[in-house]
Amino acid sequence: MKTDKNTVWIVGNRSDAIEIAKNKNLRVVLLYNKKLKNHQADVLEQISFMWNKQEWESFVEDLLQKEPKPIAVLAPTEKSVLPAAWINGILKTKFSISIPTAIACTHKPTMKKIVKKASIPCANFLENEEGDNKISKQELIEKLGLPMAFKTCTGSGSRGAYIAKTEEEGPKFLKKGYMAERFVEGTECSIEAIVQNGEVLFQNITEYTEPKFANLVPATFSSEIQYKIFEFNKKIIAALGAKNGITHTEVFIQNLEQNDAEKINLVFGEMALRPPGGYIMELLKLSYQKDFWQIWLDTFLGNTINMKNTQVHFYSGLRLFHPQAGTLKSIKGKEFVKSIQELEEFTLSVKEGATINQREGTGQSVGHIVIKGKDKQKIKSLLEEVKQKFLFEME
Known part of the structure; x- marks a missing residue:
């Protein structure tokens, strides 16, 4: 069957992925598990993320009666990585994610077993996948x-995850679909990498200045420490078999306070094989002045990607807002936030009197700010200053 170079199938609804494909005049067939009233795709086809191989084969066969074979099948979300791999395996697209790699990068126990086998430091764990x-x-x-x-065996973000510090806080039995792992002490960060044909073309370190709430791109670590982290990440990417796309790896740095690359220890957390969430794609664009959604798309279209002269133009920071659960009495510090010269974006979706639910994961917030500037320490300090001056009073 002849491939249509102007058609892509996108599994999972992520507007930035659809928008970049449409901007490149590609026909977009969106595969999603819900009906959508509003979307940017040319065609919407309903699927189930839970289908098995035979069900995917039947679906693809039926869809090819209506749509041409795409040049690429794209997975911009965590849930879509494995389904896209099934489809790519059926269609035999040239630039794709293999099924073993998709499983390795979405099923955390499998991921950690592979990493341990490759002699990469990783926390010990126990799993209860089937119950x-x-x-x-x-x-x-x-x-x-x-x-x-404790965390779920699949899925991204921190939804459903928690830490038991005492015996009383732990469950009587490990819950079905969950895994437990030894708590890792250290400073958490993430590494975003561009990979094409198995070659790592670019890496960035995102500094979690306040885990779950504030990030800085790129990190302010010394060049020697960054180099050690980059080499560590390359080993992880190779072990898990990532060949194309953007990887997002979470790593713990131990003894970072000594600021000595020889004395730090690195421990693997997790790796995702899809564009990161948490506004990191936006921060990357601001800092490096490159469209990373376009770069992600190019890795699967086989287009040449030149990252050799990529430089840091700005330091970009993000702070997410989410107060404790309750009724919002007042918000203080709006004028301060609006007065920040480095301010790029400021959103707030709640008003006084609103009911705030408990935060269940990092993807949940009531607003955020994005700032950028040339002075990395100033951007880092501003993220903390906003925390001190932009306040939610709860009832």
Whole structure:
């Protein structure tokens, strides 16, 4: 079957991915599990992310009766990585993510087993994927110690994740679909990498100045520490088999306070094989003055990507807002935020009197700011100053 070089299939609804494809005059067939009244795609086809291989084969066969074979099948969201790999395997597209790699980059226990086998430092863990493994609280403590972290075996962000610091905070048994791992002490950061044909073309370190709330791009670490982190990330990418796209790897840095590349230790957290969330794509664009959504698309279209002369033009910072649960009595500091010269973006979706629900994950917020400037320390300080001066009073 002849490939239509002007058609792409996008699995999962992410507006930036659809927009960049449309801007390049590509026909977009959106595959999603819900009906959408408003979307930018040319065609919307309903799917289930839970389909097996046979169901995907049947779906693709039927869709090819209506639509031409695409040049690429794209996965911009965590849930879409494995389905896109199934489809790519059926269509045999040239630039894609293989099924083993998709599983390795979406199923955390599999991911960590592969990384450990490659002798990459990683926290010890126990899993209860199917619900048959009755792992008791006592066994968890004996094998992992306290504190320990609990998270779902699949999925992105921190939704459903929590830390048990004491025996009382731990569950009687490890919940179905969850894994528990030894808590890792250290400074968390993420590394975003551009990969094409298995070659790492570019890497950035995002500094989590306040985990779950504030990020800085690029990180302010020394060049020696950054180099060590970049080399560590290359080993992870190779172990998990990522060949094309953008990877987003979370790593813990131990002994960072010594500011010595020889004395720090690096511990692997997780890796995703799709564009990062949390406004990181926007921060990358501001800092490097390049469209990283276009670059992501190019990795799957086979277009030449030149990142050799990529330089830092600005330091970009993000702070997310989400107060404690309750009724919002007042908001203080709006005028201060609006007066920041480095301000790029300021959003707020709530007013006084609104009911604020408990935050369940990093993807949940009631607003944010984005700032950028030439002085990295000033941007870093502003992120903290906003925290001190932009305040929510709750009832």
